[in-house]
Amino acid sequence: MHINATLIDLYHVCKRECWLHANGINMEQTSETVYDGKLIHETSYADRSRKYNEIDVSAQYHGIDLYGKIDFYDTHNRIIHETKRSDKAEKAHEWQVKYYMWLLQLNGIQDVSAILEYPQLRQTSQIELTENDIEHLKNAIIEITQLKDMKECPPTIKKPICKNCSYYELCYINEE
């Protein structure tokens, strides 16, 4: 199986969302939230693509292919810049960024730092990667592969974040 940063992010938001995405049931393109997020990415820091590089990074763990696309990487200073629309899923965003840091480490690039940025909220946070974080990511990767193979979709989580999820109608169609 192929693991990417989206799966890492979704795994930390909702197991059901992770299962749906991992099994090819995608509704992202209809989500206004995702569209807004892309727009922020493109407009908030207009000169960013000139200063930083977009890089693809891959590795293997336990025979599982790991892949990540880092949109803004400051090669000179070894800093990942990750931009998000809202901090509602901040923990998941942090794990996504930590996953990128680990992927770079697996490729021999050490001492990478990362900044998570919320331009609309005028907030930034510095992200660190610890040995415990790497252990957590290794476990998460194994669990995502097991989750994907589950025959049944995990239950709904009934949390406020569901209202902004592109799977909302699919999940709650019978409850309205």
Ligand code: SF4
């Ligand atoms: S609507 Fe809620 S339960 Fe359904 S996939 Fe999204 S976050 Fe998970």
